Amino acid sequence: MKKTFKNKLKSAKRTLSNFTTKIRHRANFSADVLWLSIGENCLTDDILRRHHRKSYSHVFSSSRSNIEYVLQMEQDNYRYLLPKEHLVHCIIDSHEVIRSGWYKTCANIYSPRHMEGFEFSHHNPLDVEEDRRAFKRRIARTLEIRGKKNVVFAYHHRLNERSDLAFIREKLNTLIDLYNNDDVNCQIVFFYQQLINESEQSRLAFFPSQSGLLEFVCHSKVLWGGEDQTAFWAKSDDDLFAEMFATVDAWRRFHQRHNEADITPS
Template sequence: MSITELINKTQSKISYFHSVLLCKFKKNNDFTWLSLGENCLSDDILQRHHRKSYSSVFSSGRSNIDYILDMENDNYENLLNKEHLYTATIGNEHVVRSNYYDKSSVHYHELHMNGFEFTHHNPLDKPEHVDAFKRRLTRMTSQKGKSNFIFLYHHRHCDNQNLLLLKEKLKIFQKFYSTGGKKCFIIFFYQSLVNENLRGLKLIESTEGIYEFKIDTQHEWAGENQDVFWARVDDDLIGKMLNTSYNHIKSMI
């Protein structure tokens, strides 16, 4: 490893622990902020904007709301069942996927229609990863009826997306966490590529605790540039989205 790579790695670790500490310092016991997928981006956004309460089941994998609804409907019974897990490859990387939670509509990006994916964990071969997901699951579901939830859902843009259908499914999920007098809110966002002078944030709709945002950006959140891949180039718009939503949510509690 070169000196430059070592410095970058050290800086990344320092930034990570700094974000973790700020999340704890700024923790608001009135709300639990969690990632709802569809990939790791939502979790990373919550952490670097110091909103993240803890890692959810959906924080570090690829999924879609169809898989999540199936999990909720059977209380995640088969999430860690090794009989329904297998190893797949993406390029040179190996990932573990579920062949049980793999049924969905065709309205998602192709990478999110291969079954629920443990992108950064291996519950097939590493018991500690199984234990980590059990802790995430217990923590998340045990707070139903005890906490108000705010979920962040990033829908990865694709040509065959159906945003109206997606919102209806988010409303179904919302009911699982709106119980015991507590409320559940969902911030639902996606990007659209535009020219530089059209870059901006648009609140498309805000109804029944679901906030739909379109973020008009110059760059697709993908590729080798990490600032683009993790949408850090659009953090001003993302921060505005989170603050706008939170200010409205606070007025409803």
């Protein structure tokens, strides 16, 4: 009884919070270009927010996931994400989270917690009704924009000894193909951190692809993680992220001018 009341109270608070957020950012829904996070965790979404790029909360904004889970959901239209028979309670470091029992198959190339099933890190769609409604809205928005809006997705991969960047690039390009057509364009900002020595200068390396996959290596000194909140949210590298977004803007402007030139009558 106590837990039920607690969940209902949480649902009411979330309803008010979600409504307020929607009103505050309502102009973002009609923007010409949408900027959305597709994981692998909340860091990407927070970077977009801090740099005033985030359009709205996406299915993967506040979760632990990987590009394979993203593709599985995109390819079956998120059919199996919210049915309660596919959601399970899990205890992680004495903290309860909800995970998908359906979207859980992937290659062994990600950080451990990103391979244990799609994780609702900050929501409980199994027990909190507003969380279910919120994800239904996110899914509906996602299906509505596919192939109809210009989209820039942002995807951060945490490098580890099993990382397979070529495999991840292949999957990201598959996602681009799902969203691209003759009328709209999709790009993916694919970024990851490469730690360097204290004596070295932080820097950004950019590897663009004609497909729209825009790859960035952030060479920096402080690991994005741990207990320190500045390090956890990668705030010490905000200058690199600002440069990254400026580079994406320049790339998109160049290709827009190039495409317009191609269709201008001679």
